[in-house]
Amino acid sequence: MTGERGHRGAAAFGGLLAAAAALGTGELAAGLLGRANAAPLTALGAAFIDLTPVWLKDFAIRTFGFHDKLVLLLGLGAGIAAAASGIGLLARHRPLWGLAGLGVLGTGTAGLAAALTRPTAGPPDAVPVLAGTLAGLAVLAAITGTVPAGRIPGPSGRRGVLITLGAAAAGAGAGRLLLGRGDVSAARAGVRLPPPADRARPVPAGAQVRVPGMPAFRTPTRDFYRVDTALVLPEVDPRDWRLRVHGMVDRPVELTFEDLLARPMAERDITLSCVSNEVGGTLAGNARWLGAPLAALLREAGVRAGADQILSRSADGMTISTPLDVVLDGRDALLAVAMNGEPLPVRHGFPARLVVPGLYGYVSATKWVVDLKVTRFATDQAYWTRRGYAERAPVKTFSRVDVPRPFARLRAGRVAVAGTAWAQHRGVDAVEWQVGDGPWRQAELAPVPGLDTWRQWAAEWDATPGSHTLRVRATDGTGTTQPSARARPFPDGATGQHSVVVTVT
Ligand SMILES: Nc1nc2c(c(=O)[nH]1)N[C@H]1C(S)=C(S)[C@@H](COP(=O)(O)O)O[C@H]1N2
Numbered sequence: 001m002t003g004e005r006g007h008r009g010a011a012a013f014g015g016l017l018a019a020a021a022a023l024g025t026g027e028l029a030a031g032l033l034g035r036a037n038a039a040p041l042t043a044l045g046a047a048f049i050d051l052t053p054v055w056l057k058d059f060a061i062r063t064f065g066f067h068d069k070l071v072l073l074l075g076l077g078a079g080i081a082a083a084a085s086g087i088g089l090l091a092r093h094r095p096l097w098g099l100a101g102l103g104v105l106g107t108g109t110a111g112l113a114a115a116l117t118r119p120t121a122g123p124p125d126a127v128p129v130l131a132g133t134l135a136g137l138a139v140l141a142a143i144t145g146t147v148p149a150g151r152i153p154g155p156s157g158r159r160g161v162l163i164t165l166g167a168a169a170a171g172a173g174a175g176r177l178l179l180g181r182g183d184v185s186a187a188r189a190g191v192r193l194p195p196p197a198d199r200a201r202p203v204p205a206g207a208q209v210r211v212p213g214m215p216a217f218r219t220p221t222r223d224f225y226r227v228d229t230a231l232v233l234p235e236v237d238p239r240d241w242r243l244r245v246h247g248m249v250d251r252p253v254e255l256t257f258e259d260l261l262a263r264p265m266a267e268r269d270i271t272l273s274c275v276s277n278e279v280g281g282t283l284a285g286n287a288r289w290l291g292a293p294l295a296a297l298l299r300e301a302g303v304r305a306g307a308d309q310i311l312s313r314s315a316d317g318m319t320i321s322t323p324l325d326v327v328l329d330g331r332d333a334l335l336a337v338a339m340n341g342e343p344l345p346v347r348h349g350f351p352a353r354l355v356v357p358g359l360y361g362y363v364s365a366t367k368w369v370v371d372l373k374v375t376r377f378a379t380d381q382a383y384w385t386r387r388g389y390a391e392r393a394p395v396k397t398f399s400r401v402d403v404p405r406p407f408a409r410l411r412a413g414r415v416a417v418a419g420t421a422w423a424q425h426r427g428v429d430a431v432e433w434q435v436g437d438g439p440w441r442q443a444e445l446a447p448v449p450g451l452d453t454w455r456q457w458a459a460e461w462d463a464t465p466g467s468h469t470l471r472v473r474a475t476d477g478t479g480t481t482q483p484s485a486r487a488r489p490f491p492d493g494a495t496g497q498h499s500v501v502v503t504v505t
């Protein structure tokens with residue numbers, strides 16, 4: 001391409017090149033310093049989350065729910081590209097202004113990285129972005145200085161371009177590799193789990209209905225859903241891990257991981273589910289957890305009168321509020337260290353997390369937990385409750401048709417219909433299913449080990465040719481049947497009955 005447009009494109013590209021150099025250098029510096037949260041992309045992402053105006057945040061949370069991370073990264077990438085191109089264009093006729101623009105953006109970001117993004121942040125967190133900014137300035141200066149009259153070099157600079165891009169990519173790669181050194185997989189492999197003092201009730205043989213295509217009663221760990229705000233998974237070394245229990249207590253406690261493992265452990269089957277699970281959704285999983293009962297720990301600390309909330313904090317600064325009365329009402333709230341017989345995977349909260357049966361994860365299931373503050377809802381708010389989600393969020397009764405799949409084509413005759421229902425800590429007492437507008441029929445319920453897991457159901461359908469809608473609804477242990485009224489997950493969980501449409505020939 002030639003002419004004015006071609007020059008402009010080249011100028012914008014020069015800006016992008018400077019940005020690549022800045023990011024690559026910054027990632028490398030973060031790796032050398034061992035500060036994952038100070039890496040430019042991570043710091044920008046976190047600052048972006050913190051600085052987004054409330055209306056935009058509300059929109060993003062309503063629209064993308066808890067799965068806004070990819071949207072965030074794409075938006076961030078677009079934002080960086082736009083700013084970099086703009087600086088390149090500015091530098092085309094006014095090199096000094098371009099350099100100044102890049103300098104201001106860079107130092108601003110560095111300041112944010114140090115001040116805003118994480119409770120553990122400090123001045124050293126500014127270093128990677130500042131180093132990156134210097135590299136970006138050098139590249140931009142070289143580009144704008146090499147040709148007279150502010151012209152940006154075209155394809156003649158191809159070698160320089162390739163070298164810059166290669167160095168930036170190598171820097172970013174090396175940085176991430178160095179951060180990987182903080183890897184706790186060896187420490188995780190070395191954890192020796194204590195035997196449970198209090199075993200789980202055996203899972204009844206029929207808990208898994210014998211219908212092909214049904215999900216497993218116990219979710220394999222590798223298939224377990226993951227929801228969190230972590231842009232980089234916290235790697236917490238169990239040797240450094242401490243749990244502080246403080247706030248409105250008579251005797252603040254500090255536990256090491258060894259102290260935790262030495263406590264009497266309970267083993268329980270508990271289904272965890274996410275508030276942003278939509279009708280028919282799969283943001284739920286059932287696992288066998290091993291952990292120290294949380295109520296006993298709190299009683300040792302001596303909870304003071306007037307407290308109504310536990311504010312838990314994770315190693316990466318996430319906060320979750322849990323109603324204290326729920327944790328103390330006798331249910332199996334656990335400070336869990338293992339999932340399905342193995343130490344928690346890093347993505348599920350290694351070395352320790354909370355699990356409270358009957359509450360959505362955002363008010364109960366803190367991963368990488370390091371701090372429990374006994375407090376009051378009037379005093380402290382948590383990450384999601386500050387954003388309008390409910391403080392009290394018991395899991396709503398949910399049921400799903402898993403088999404047949406939506407839009408399945410079936411042969412007329414006997415067809416197995418089956419699915420999963422849950423109402424943790426209230427239990428599922430009945431599941432009914434319906435074809436079209438026909439009568440509701442009772443499904444057969446599989447046995448369960450207790451009130452805190454999901455429950456599979458199955459039925460036989462004498463399918464006749466045509467297009468049919470299969471619908472399901474569950475009744476919980478309090479006798480309440482799932483309403484047909486549809487509600488979105490915000491602010492305390494979705495409602496509505498799940499249905500699938502199938503064709504019978
Ligand atoms: N530290 C931390 N813990 C967290 C979250 C988080 O963002 N950060 N998300 C919560 C939410 S919303 C859910 S649904 C569960 C999901 O747990 P899982 O990823 O192990 O399935 O974790 C909870 N614990």
Ligand SMILES: [Mo]
Nearest residue numbers: 274275361362
């Ligand atoms: Mo969630």
